[in-house]
Amino acid sequence: MWNRLPQLCLSQGLTMKYALLLFSSILLAMSATQHTCGASSTVLYVSESGEKRIAVYTVNAQSGELLRRGEVDLPGTPGSLAISADRTHLYAALRTSKQFVTLTIDRNSGMLDDPIVCDAGMNAAFLQVDNTGRWLLAASFSEGVVTLSRIKNGVITGAPIQILETGNKAHSIRIDPTNRFAFVPHVGELNKVEQLHFDPVAGTLAPNSPTSMACETAQGPRHMQFHPNGRWVYLVNEQGQSVSLCDYDSNAGTLKIRQTLSTTPPEWDKTKGASADIHLSADGRFVYASNRGHDSLAAFAIHPDSGELNSLGQTPTENAPRSFCLTPADRFVVAAGQGSDRLAVYRRDTMAGTLTPLKIYDCGKKPVWVLGVKIE
Secondary structure, eight states, X not given: OGGGHHHHHHHTTOOHHHHHHHHHHHHHHHHHHHHHXXXXXXXXXXXXXXXXXXXXXXXXXXXXXXXXXXXXXXXXXEEEEEEOTTSSEEEEEETXXXXXXXXXXXXXXXXXXXXXXXXXXXXXXXXXXXXXXXXXXXXXXXXXXXXXXXXXXXXXXXXOSEEEEOOSOBOOOEEOTTSSEEEEEEOTTSXXXXXXXXXXXXXXEEEEEEEEEEOSTTOOXXXXXXXXXXXXXXXXXXXXXXXXXXXXXXXXXXXXXXXXXXXXXXXXXXXXOEEEEEEEOTTSSEEEEXXXXXXXXXXXXXOTTTOOEEEEEEEEOSSSEEEEEEOTTSSEEEEEETTTTEEEEEEEOTTTOOEEEXXXXXOSSOEXXXXXXXXX
């Protein structure tokens, strides 16, 4: 039918020029529909730090194609992003202005509106919302502290109610699945993961015993993820360019390293570059980590009984992949090239864990964070 549309229009007395314009408009509408109906349930938010804005893309559920829908300008440089449990609000750290911002998510389009800015008390490198949705936890690399801020009706209400020193270069903070403990990896000379008690009722953080887990020499833990079974934790190590498996005692809230594997090949000179981000597939079968310098995404298979890792090698990506994400349903991976101002999209083999490059997209300057969200 579609290849006969111009002829059908001519039979109705329309000019060829008008027929072709009508045909093109219908095709464009069909393409937009693919991004605004079923496929638009997946939205990608990108912190374009060099532009002081967050960009909004939709992700086609079948092809992985990205379509830029718009952006929102901010008063500072956006970095880490976090989402509310009900997916109605997006939170961002504004690093240059030492602020947090709450943005309302339109549940139909995924677009952002009504930015509400408040004081963060520090330059936050990482954000996480607790399991109740009432607290925002943040870690500061430059100040060596973590903070706790109240969320009310989906909005960060003001300055942090608690600021706790954990040591130099606190790069991220993660809450355990029970919502009773928090962990803070420190890169550089401290080379540790701080272990904290978290009370979601009182809204407090306090040192656990022991207060930290020391990491293997010169590894520098940066980010971490819990396995869905709650018994294993995986760390990406910035200086070591490696991933570590830790056993997790959920009663004591403590970690113990059991295995460490390189994220780069044996021939790579580890004096160059640094690892950055880490994510697990929702089924708990695979781990992915990004390498800056080597400019790749490393993949590992997880043994279902032991949790131990087996390297699946590396897939080339954009320059300086500081952040990447698995989109909802885990069918695609999007990596942000901070050094190239581009986004790389990969199809993920859900059985084998391997990545196949699909397409590269230009974006704003210095994309430092990507977050895929299912809004329907």
